[in-house]
Amino acid sequence: xxxxxxxxxxxxxxxxxxxxxxxxxxxxxxxxxxxxxxxxxxxxxxxxxxxxxxxxxxxxxxxxxxxxxxxxxxxxxxxxxxxxxxxxxxxxxxxxxxxxxxxxxxxxxxxxxxxxxxxxxxxxxxxxxxxxxxxxxxxxxxxxxxxxxxxxxxxxxxxxxxxxxxxxxxxxxxxxxxxxxxxxxxxxxxxxxxxxxxxxxxxxxxxxxxxxxxxxxxxxxxxxxxxxxxxxxxxxxxxxxxxxxxxxxxxxxxxxxxxxxxxxxxxxxxxxxxxxxxxxxxxxxxxxxxxxxxxxxxxxxxxxxxxxxxxxxxxxxxxxxxxxxxxxxxxxxxxxxxxxxxxxxxxxxxxxxxxxxxxxxxxxxxxxxxxxxxxxxxxxxxxxxxxxxxxxx
Amino acid sequence: xxxxxxxxxxxxxxxxxxxxxxxxxxxxxxxxxxxxxxxxxxxxxxxxxxxxxxxxxxxxxxxxxxxxxxxxxxxxxxxxxxxxxxxxxxxxxxxxxxxxxxxxxxxxxxxxxxxxxxxxxxxxxxxxxxxxxxxxxxxxxxxxxxxxxxxxxxxxxxxxxxxxxxxxxxxxxxxxxxxxxxxxxxxxxxxxxxxxxxxxxxxxxxxxxxxxxxxxxxxxxxxxxxxxxxxxxxxxxxxxxxxxxxxxxxxxxxxxxxxxxxxxxxxxxxxxxxxxxxxxxxxxxxxxxxxxxxxxxxxxxxxxxxxxxxxxxxxxxxxxxxxxxxxxxxxxxxxxxxxxxxxxxxxxxxxxxxxxxxxxxxxxxxxxxxxxxxxxxxxxxxxxxxxxxxxxx
Numbered sequence: 128x129x130x131x132x133x134x135x136x137x138x139x140x141x142x143x144x145x146x147x148x149x150x151x152x153x154x155x156x157x158x159x160x161x162x163x164x165x166x167x168x169x170x171x172x173x174x175x176x177x178x179x180x181x182x183x184x185x186x187x188x189x190x191x192x193x194x195x196x197x198x199x200x201x202x203x204x205x206x207x208x209x210x211x212x213x214x215x216x217x218x219x220x221x222x223x224x225x226x227x228x229x230x231x232x233x234x235x236x237x238x239x240x241x242x243x244x245x246x247x248x249x250x251x252x253x254x255x256x257x258x259x260x261x262x263x264x265x266x267x268x269x270x271x272x273x274x275x276x277x278x279x280x281x282x283x284x285x286x287x288x289x290x291x292x293x294x295x296x297x298x299x300x301x302x303x304x305x306x307x308x309x310x311x312x313x314x315x316x317x318x319x320x321x322x323x324x325x326x327x328x329x330x331x332x333x334x335x336x337x338x339x340x341x342x343x344x345x346x347x348x349x350x351x352x353x354x355x356x357x358x359x360x361x362x363x364x365x366x367x368x369x370x371x372x373x374x375x376x377x378x379x380x381x382x383x384x385x386x387x388x389x390x391x392x393x394x395x396x397x398x399x400x401x402x403x404x405x406x407x408x409x410x411x412x413x414x415x416x417x418x419x420x421x422x423x424x425x426x427x428x429x430x431x432x433x434x435x436x437x438x439x440x441x442x443x444x445x446x447x448x449x450x451x452x453x454x455x456x457x458x459x460x461x462x463x464x465x466x467x468x469x470x471x472x473x474x475x476x477x478x479x480x481x482x483x484x485x486x487x488x489x490x491x492x493x494x495x496x497x498x499x500x501x502x503x504x505x506x507x508x509x510x511x512x513x514x515x516x517x518x519x520x
Numbered sequence: 521x522x523x524x525x526x527x528x529x530x531x532x533x534x535x536x537x538x539x540x541x542x543x544x545x546x547x548x549x550x551x552x553x554x555x556x557x558x559x560x561x562x563x564x565x566x567x568x569x570x571x572x573x574x575x576x577x578x579x580x581x582x583x584x585x586x587x588x589x590x591x592x593x594x595x596x597x598x599x600x601x602x603x604x605x606x607x608x609x610x611x612x613x614x615x616x617x618x619x620x621x622x623x624x625x626x627x628x629x630x631x632x633x634x635x636x637x638x639x640x641x642x643x644x645x646x647x648x649x650x651x652x653x654x655x656x657x658x659x660x661x662x663x664x665x666x667x668x669x670x671x672x673x674x675x676x677x678x679x680x681x682x683x684x685x686x687x688x689x690x691x692x693x694x695x696x697x698x699x700x701x702x703x704x705x706x707x708x709x710x711x712x713x714x715x716x717x718x719x720x721x722x723x724x725x726x727x728x729x730x731x732x733x734x735x736x737x738x739x740x741x742x743x744x745x746x747x748x749x750x751x752x753x754x755x756x757x758x759x760x761x762x763x764x765x766x767x768x769x770x771x772x773x774x775x776x777x778x779x780x781x782x783x784x785x786x787x788x789x790x791x792x793x794x795x796x797x798x799x800x801x802x803x804x805x806x807x808x809x810x811x812x813x814x815x816x817x818x819x820x821x822x823x824x825x826x827x828x829x830x831x832x833x834x835x836x837x838x839x840x841x842x843x844x845x846x847x848x849x850x851x852x853x854x855x856x857x858x859x860x861x862x863x864x865x866x867x868x869x870x871x872x873x874x875x876x877x878x879x880x881x882x883x884x885x886x887x888x889x890x891x892x893x894x895x896x897x898x899x900x901x902x903x904x905x906x907x908x909x910x911x912x913x
Contacts, residue, residue, distance in 0.1 A: 163783035262783040322767040322791045323759065329792045330756045332785065333799070337748035339732055355730035363723045363756050366716065371851075374715040380822060388820060390556035390655040392725065392812060396819065398715045399722045406726070419785060426789065427781060429773060458764075458851075 149205035150175055150198055150234070150241050153278045159236075159270055165261040169250070172275045173241025174198050174233035177217060178225035180281070186517055187281050188223055188508075189272060190232040191289030191296035193493075194364075194421055195413055197240040200232040201225070206412045215496040222505035223288065227517065231279070235296075236271040237263040237421050239414035246347060246414045257416060258344040265292070265428045269299040276307075283307040285515060286508060290314035290493030291460065292421070295428050298468065301449070302430060302441040310511035312504065314452040315493040317464035318438050318471065319429040324459060327367055328422040331360030335415050344416055357415045358406030365405045370456035370489030374398065431471075438471035445472075448514070449479040450507040452493075452500065459490040480507070542598035543568055543591055543627070543634050546671045552629075552663055558654040562643070565668045566634025567591050567626035570610060571618035573674070579910055580674045581616055581901075582665060583625040584682030584689035586887075587757075587814055588806055590633040593625040594618070599805045608889040615898035616681065620910065624672070628689075629664040630656040630814050632807035639740060639807045650809060651737040658685070658821045662692040669700070676700040678908060679901060683707035683886030684853065685814070688821050691861065694842070695823055695834040703904035705897065707845040708886040710857035711831050711864065712822040717852060720760055721815040724753030728808050737809055750808045751799030758798045763849035763882030767791065824864075831864035838865075841907070842872040843900040845886075845893065852883040873900070 150173040158168035175198040180187060190200050190213065197204070201211040201218050217223045217230055234242035237260070249256040276284065287300045287308050294316025301311045320328075335341055338356025342349045366374075378398040382388065394400035431438035449472055453465035462483050472479040484499045486492045492500065543566040551561035568591040573580060583593050583606065590597070594604040594611050610616045610623055627635035630653070642649040669677065680693045680701050687709025694704045713721075728734055731749025735742050759767075771791040775781065787793035824831035842865055846858035855876050865872040877892045879885045885893065 165783075258785075319773060321764065322771040322773065322789075323762075323764045325773070325789050326759045326767065326791050326795055327756075329787075329789075329795055330752060330759065333748075333755060333796070334727060334730075334752045336785075337727075337752055338730065355726075359723060359727045359730055359752065362726060363720075366719045366723065369716075371714065371716045371854075374719065378715040380712060380715065380718070380825075390558075392651075392729075392816065394722075396715075396718050396722075398719050402719055402722055403726070423785065432773075461764075 152241060153275050155274050155278060157274075159267065159274065161261050161267045162264040163261055167236075167243065167261060167263075170236075170271060170274065171241065171243050171247065172233050172236075172271055172278075174231060174275060175200065175202060177201050177230040178228050180229040184281050185283075185285060185515065186228050187276075187284050188228045188230045188286045188288060189276070189284050189300070190217065190223075190230060191272070191287065191293035191300075192232060192235065193289070193291040193293045194425065195409070195418075196293070197238065198232045198234045199240075201230070204412070207408070212494060216501065216504065222501050223286075223508060227512070228285065228508075231276075233272055233275050235268045235292075235421065237268070237417060237424060239417040242271070244414065245344070245416035245420055255347045257347065260416075260420065262423060262427075263420060264424050265295045265299050266303065266433070268424065269296050269303060272296070272300075273304055273307075284309065285517065286310040286312060286511065288312040288314075288504075289316075291316055291490065292425050294460075295425065298430055298441070299428075301445060301447050302434070305442070305445045305447050308447045309515055310448045310450075310507070312450050312452070312507060313468065314500070315454055315457050315460045315465075315490055316468075317460050318431060318441075318468050320426050321464070325426045327363060328426055330363050331422060332419050334359040334363070335418060341415060346415065352410065353415045354410045357410045357413070357418060358403075360418060361409040361413075362402045362406040365402060367459045368489060368491045370458065370487050372456065372487045373489055376487065438467065439474035442472055442475035442477055445475055445477050447477065448511050449477055450503065451479060451481045452503060453483045454488065454490070454492040454497075455483060455485045456487050457490045457492065545634060546668050548667050548671060550667075552660065552667065554654050554660045555657040556654055560629075560636065560654060560656075563629075563664060563667065564634065564636050564640065565626050565629075565664055565671075567624060567668060568593065568595060570594050570623040571621050573622040574910075577674050578676075578678060578908065579621050580669075580677050581621045581623045581679045581681060582669070582677050582693070583610065583616070583623060584665070584680065584686035584693075585625060585628065586682070586684040586686045587818065588802070588811075589686070590631065591625045591627045592633075594623070597805070600801070605887060609894065609897065615894050616679075616901060620905070621678065621901075624668070626665055626668050628661045628685075628814065628817075630661070630810060630817060632810040635664070637807065638737070638809035638813055648740045650740065653809075653813065655816060655820075656813060657817050658688045658692050659696065659826070661817065662689050662696060665689070665693075666697055666700075677702065678910065679703040679705060679904065681705040681707075681897075682709075684709055684883065685818050687853075688818065691823055691834070692821075694838060694840050695827070698835070698838045698840050701840045702908055703841045703843075703900070705843050705845070705900060706861065707893070708847055708850050708853045708858075708883055709861075710853050711824060711834075711861050713819050714857070718819045720756060721819055723756050724815060725812050727752040727756070728811060734808060739808065745803065746808045747803045750803045750806065750811060751796075753811060754802040754806075755795045755799040758795060760852045761882060761884045763851065763880050765849065765880045766882055769880070831860065832867035835865055835868035835870055838868055838870050840870065841904050842870055843896065844872060844874045845896060846876050847881065847883070847885040847890075848876060848878045849880050850883045850885065
């Protein structure tokens, strides 16, 4: 671990909680009744906006972030200093054009970038919640976003867009608040989390909780960070975001800065040092307990189960326009998962288009500058804007 | 961890080392020069045999075990009490018929079931080697097996058979000692380890070494066991042994002994408790440092690289008969890996057949009672025995 590693101590957590100086923060007083039946109050939602809300408040696009994403969708990340995670997709002249649309992205409930999460202050104790934060679900995340949209005085959203866990939120928005969503773009996602995906998440959680520095979840109170466990969790997850052919092309069996194998346990292969780097850099920007909460939310997601076991019922009578996108080499959320969404939307007589994009970039493709994704998004958004009567730029 | 967990203390390691009472042990005095250039001596090889060696010593079949396998291929495992790991394949009347063949299976070099490995006594210090054991490779494992075969006075092998890492050893046998191998049956394997597979192994090694109870590898000396780290490593690996459809069929999103989700971090889903069980039971029978050594041996395997980058050269002039087997749902060693072996064997003008077996059981299929695998093996072995002039039963 290098010296520059950010020490997320109790003080740091408190600072984040108090200020989230990098983001706008909505403080919402009325309690949110969670899917578990428990109430959460007060609620903080940290968010970013891009572009300008038009006079009739009809050009708002909500972007939902993935597992380890955050609200810094198109602006520099305050911790890593890197460009926003979807700055290829969102910005002036981009497929989601901030010269036309008012883009909102909020940190999810349970997250660690300013929204109420396990590192937040528990008003009952004056200490970080840790595992005393009630479990949150995708539906709870979306309910919190709806509260934010209310708070901002926006009656309905022109579009809700997101990939992976973000796509789950898009589906949940369409199911729970369909009359407030004109267009929905779920990318590389599923209406339920598969057994294999739950399995990988469970490995990650076990890696975190096996780290003695996790301290039963109370590491912030005890001045520790379960770095090694969280890094292992990230490494395992990271493999699932890439495709085997892409790993083969990018790394193959190439050795790392060496003429030959060392016959030891150093990172001989480039893929090893790449993964170690992914693990080490992740712990600088992400909270271990948030990782537990947010993975759990994904595992619990099963939209059909919430509607009597029939996915089509989730979308019954919907007027939302959908575009469902998958990637050929995505083995975490394979095309079959998207096809099930499309079947259900068809059964609900929804307006839906479906694009499977050929790429070797695996699940991560949704985050990358994949031309066909950009073109698909631009085409869907532009057409929906015309139907909605939004002025062309 | 339950109370019955076997405490693999220094004493226990010493007992295993001294006795391996469950197995035959060959003590080999001449040093083995390893691929790294280092020498290893003395060498202990723990092994099991089944059936009877015939008068002209022509009916010996060497079975090579996989990463976490051992010599107890067709007899009860001394630690777990479970049947041998390939008792469906090997035994009286089985495809590899112990009424006809003399089957030998030895624990690999670097293993932890009696053969010299990191838990073995280092004669230079009188303590377990730990990380002072030189790194071993697949070629070294095979060289040690060849020493065992010499030790047993067996001039050549009727067949060498194995799946996964066992299949790598089969290929290495054919490449390094082709004139001593009449028939070779590599199953669900590859001539080189892929970037994705190295990545998963690296995650496992990081999980082990992140456990403070690993103690820089000196846990046996310090009376500790890195249980949690090794369990996480096993859990991650175990997912890769199964196919997504099989996980879906077997577990799906079924809940574990509960009417509903608990909104907590217990093992709500059956797949979670299944994985936890896999992790917990693995640490009762496997040594953490062995896991590092043996995964590393697999990562280093690249048979073409050892032959000027041309895989066919590894088999040039071979007289061995090959049957290469893969499974449709194996994503760890996909059919494409087997196809590359077959292409190389064809280019070397070898006698080779290739069977891709349709199954949803993933990589683990090679260990299971898959009828087409049994029939393929029986057919190949019987035909080879006829050609070799071995009496029918």
